[in-house]
Amino acid sequence: xxxxxxxxxxxxxxxFFAFGVVGLLRFPDFYxxxxxxxxxxxxxxxxxVTGFALYSLKTLSAPAVLVAIKIFFIALFIFIxxxxxxxxxxxxxxxxxxxxxxxxxxxx
Amino acid sequence: MMNPFMLGGAVAILLxxxxxxxxxxxxxxxxxxxxxxxxxxxKTTALLLFIGVLYEHLEMFVDIAIAYxxxxxxxxxxxxxxxxxxxxxxxxxxxxxxxxxxx
Numbered sequence: 392x393x394x395x396x397x398x399x400x401x402x403x404x405x406x407f408f409a410f411g412v413v414g415l416l417r418f419p420d421f422y423x424x425x426x427x428x429x430x431x432x433x434x435x436x437x438x439x440v441t442g443f444a445l446y447s448l449k450t451l452s453a454p455a456v457l458v459a460i461k462i463f464f465i466a467l468f469i470f471i472x473x474x475x476x477x478x479x480x481x482x483x484x485x486x487x488x489x490x491x492x493x494x495x496x497x498x499x
Numbered sequence: 500m501m502n503p504f505m506l507g508g509a510v511a512i513l514l515x516x517x518x519x520x521x522x523x524x525x526x527x528x529x530x531x532x533x534x535x536x537x538x539x540x541x542k543t544t545a546l547l548l549f550i551g552v553l554y555e556h557l558e559m560f561v562d563i564a565i566a567y568x569x570x571x572x573x574x575x576x577x578x579x580x581x582x583x584x585x586x587x588x589x590x591x592x593x594x595x596x597x598x599x600x601x602x
Contacts, residue, residue: 398504405511408542412515415522415538421530424522428534432541439545447557454558461561465544465568472568476537476575483579484530487586 393445400442407435420492421484429477433469440466502552509549516542529587533578540571 414427444462447455492498519542522535544564551560 401504401508404545405508405515408512408515408545411538412518415519415535421528421534424531425534428538432538436541436545440548443548443552443557446552458558458561461565462548465561465565468565468568468572469541469544472572473541476572476579477534479576479579480530480533480537483583484528486583489528489530 393449397442397445397449400438400445404435404437404439404442407431407438411435419496419498421489422481422491425477425481429474433473433477436469436473437466440469505549505552509546509553512542512546512549516546529582533575533582536578537571537575540567540574544568544571 408431411428411431414431415424418424418427440462444459444466447459447462449455516539519535519538523532523539526532526535544567547560547564547567548557551557551564554560
């Protein structure tokens with residue numbers, strides 16, 4: 392049972408990673424690429440890491456629970472840090488003066 | 500014996516990292532490169548967990564994954580801070596107002 396749940400979580404995370412990479416390659420300018428990369432990347436990695444935590448909880452021994460707690464800390468850290476990093480890059484790009492793309496322009 | 504699902508997932512993440520490497524190499528602005536490097540680093544955290552399950556030493560690879568997550572975050576923040584003080588030379592290639600005397 393717990394094996395099935397962790398498998399589904401990991402597969403969903405890989406799917407979100409794939410969406411993020413497609414967005415990173417296909418969108419026309421920096422801000423739209425960041426829109427694809429930032430959100431799907433943080434959600435996908437949180438899903439995958441939570442799936443591994445459940446996978447480690449399959450055997451309920453003390454080391455396995457410790458490993459699961461560590462993996463949950465990774466998930467918590469990514470959930471806070473990834474949007475922070477995205478925000479910092481966006482702020483830098485705005486202050487340097489990268490202009491947003493408008494409809495009809497050439498993609499860059 | 501290797502879990503075929505874990506092996507397939509690791510290979511899929513590796514291929515996605517290779518695809519994201521395109522933006523790292525040919526990205527028009529330096530910020531595209533930073534975002535791509537951040538993305539590859541996040542995928543590396545997941546890949547380390549996959550490798551830990553494949554080699555059945557998850558308790559060792561979890562510590563490496565924690566360290567890699569922290570380093571990835573610090574790297575992105577440091578690069579963003581650096582380019583805020585010193586605007587990149589290729590910013591004008593992406594339709595920026597380069598000659599307005601921004602610091």
